Amino acid sequence: MIELIVIGTSAGGVDILNKLATAFAKTxxxxxxxxxxxxxxxxxxxxxxxxxxxxxxxxxxxxxxPMQNDTIYVAxxxxxxxIEPNHILTLSSEEPLNFSRPSIDVLFDSAAYAYGNKxxxxxxxxANHDGAAGLKTIQKMGGVTVxxxxxxxxxxxxxxxxxxxMTPDFVLTTEEIIxxxxxxxxxxxxxxxx
Amino acid sequence: xxxxxxxxxxxxxxQAIYTKFQYDFKHYSRSSLRRRLEQALIKFNLNSISExxxxxxxERDFFPKLIAYLTVNTTEMFRDPTYFLSLKENVFPILxxxxxxxxxxxGCSTGEEVVTLSILLKEAxxxxxxxxxxxxxxxxxxxxxxxxxxxEVIPRASKNYRLAGGQGSxxxxxxxxxxxxxxxxSLYKNVVFSDHSLSTDSVFSETHFISCRNVLIYxxxxxxxxxxxxxxxxxxxxxxxxxxxxxxLQFSEMKHHFEVIDQENRIFRKKD
Numbered sequence: 001m002i003e004l005i006v007i008g009t010s011a012g013g014v015d016i017l018n019k020l021a022t023a024f025a026k027t028x029x030x031x032x033x034x035x036x037x038x039x040x041x042x043x044x045x046x047x048x049x050x051x052x053x054x055x056x057x058x059x060x061x062x063x064x065x066p067m068q069n070d071t072i073y074v075a076x077x078x079x080x081x082x083i084e085p086n087h088i089l090t091l092s093s094e095e096p097l098n099f100s101r102p103s104i105d106v107l108f109d110s111a112a113y114a115y116g117n118k119x120x121x122x123x124x125x126x127a128n129h130d131g132a133a134g135l136k137t138i139q140k141m142g143g144v145t146v147x148x149x150x151x152x153x154x155x156x157x158x159x160x161x162x163x164x165x166m167t168p169d170f171v172l173t174t175e176e177i178i179x180x181x182x183x184x185x186x187x188x189x190x191x192x193x194x
Numbered sequence: 195x196x197x198x199x200x201x202x203x204x205x206x207x208x209q210a211i212y213t214k215f216q217y218d219f220k221h222y223s224r225s226s227l228r229r230r231l232e233q234a235l236i237k238f239n240l241n242s243i244s245e246x247x248x249x250x251x252x253e254r255d256f257f258p259k260l261i262a263y264l265t266v267n268t269t270e271m272f273r274d275p276t277y278f279l280s281l282k283e284n285v286f287p288i289l290x291x292x293x294x295x296x297x298x299x300x301g302c303s304t305g306e307e308v309v310t311l312s313i314l315l316k317e318a319x320x321x322x323x324x325x326x327x328x329x330x331x332x333x334x335x336x337x338x339x340x341x342x343x344x345x346e347v348i349p350r351a352s353k354n355y356r357l358a359g360g361q362g363s364x365x366x367x368x369x370x371x372x373x374x375x376x377x378x379x380s381l382y383k384n385v386v387f388s389d390h391s392l393s394t395d396s397v398f399s400e401t402h403f404i405s406c407r408n409v410l411i412y413x414x415x416x417x418x419x420x421x422x423x424x425x426x427x428x429x430x431x432x433x434x435x436x437x438x439x440x441x442x443l444q445f446s447e448m449k450h451h452f453e454v455i456d457q458e459n460r461i462f463r464k465k466d
Binding site: 062063064076079082083084085086088090091092093094095106109110112113114116141 | 225412415438
């Protein structure tokens with residue numbers, strides 16, 4: 001059963017994150033972490049944007065914070081977001097990866113080692129190749145991988161980069177990703193009732 | 195390759211390093227350590243973290259080379275300019291009331307913040323001060339002492355110097371040679387660099403201002419607590435602590451001993 005969904009996106013990401021936010025329902029076992037590339041200066045407005053139409057709590061990740069169920073954690077500007085093997089969130093000011101901090105690869109890679117086959121990685125629209133290697137690591141560690149269909153993506157460089165180096169479990173349109181998230185959440189709610 | 199196996203190899207390596215060399219990484223971010231170990235595997239042409247362990251146990255000169263990879267060394271001059279603006283406004287005026295000032299840059303890495311503070315103290319007309327710059331990584335300290343940095347860091351540093359309220363031009367403080375810059379020796383005459391571990395060492399001096407930024411984000415909460423206790427012990431009453439802009443005292447017992455001076459820039463003042 002999926003316990004963690006990690007989502008990475010860059011150019012065009014605000015729009016689709018707002019759409020995906022509506023898909024989540026409370027499950028009592030699912031956690032979500034998001035990296036979106038933003039300018040390093042200034043506050044990160046994504047938590048309040050997504051939070052406006054999301055059933056889960058959406059917040060900026062704080063260092064040393066244990067991950068809670070039914071919560072979406074968004075990486076702050078200018079720090080990498082990592083998930084530790086003991087499921088605590090940490091931030092890092094290590095050098096940018098793929099010219100990006102936060103880097104999707106750093107989040108995906110740490111999620112793969114922390115959650116193994118209980119993680120789903122979703123890579124969305126974007127204009128650079130960050131996230132592809134991390135998604136591959138998620139697959140290697142037994143997790144489920146989803147890439148946005150490049151023809152559906154506002155910027156197709158990021159999904160295409162992943163498809164060049166791996167074969168994900170699913171290549172989906174925005175609508176299909178929303179349905180995928182909904183089915184994971186409902187699967188979880190059935191499980192939670194048992 | 196199983197995630198659990200790699201995580202186990204890391205735990206075993208941490209134990210081996212602690213037992214053999216007394217460097218304590220038990221409370222460090224595992225994901226950060228793993229990324230750094232992966233870089234070390236490439237650099238030393240090894241296949242697994244267990245092979246790293248084999249080398250540190252059996253090859254005397256390997257560990258000093260490895261340690262350079264294990265700590266996070268990323269830092270930059272005038273990072274977060276508003277922090278330094280706030281120091282000038284809220285901290286320096288009070289520091290100047292002391293006959294001489296002791297500053298501790300804890301986890302100074304390769305010294306960029308030391309240069310930054312030296313420049314700002316000079317521009318504030320503060321002369322009687324001593325900076326203790328400490329780090330766990332001896333190679334970082336060597337880099338910090340040399341004061342030589344790649345010329346590529348300058349455009350961003352110059353921009354942030356101006357944003358931090360710098361009064362002249364950053365180029366007043368360095369000389370360029372080929373693709374490097376060397377900062378003026380005068381910036382280092384009141385600086386003492388030394389090897390110090392926040393995990394295992396104790397307080398070495400009374401201080402008036404401690405700047406420790408983007409160090410605690412790699413530590414778990416028990417180690418953060420240890421460090422805050424050290425800082426409380428070192429700071430004299432009414433003096434200051436500056437943290438990185440995602441770091442906080444709010445989860446620490448020590449929060450009761452500090453008041454918030456500037457929440458956004460993470461500057462605190464010891465009350466008692």
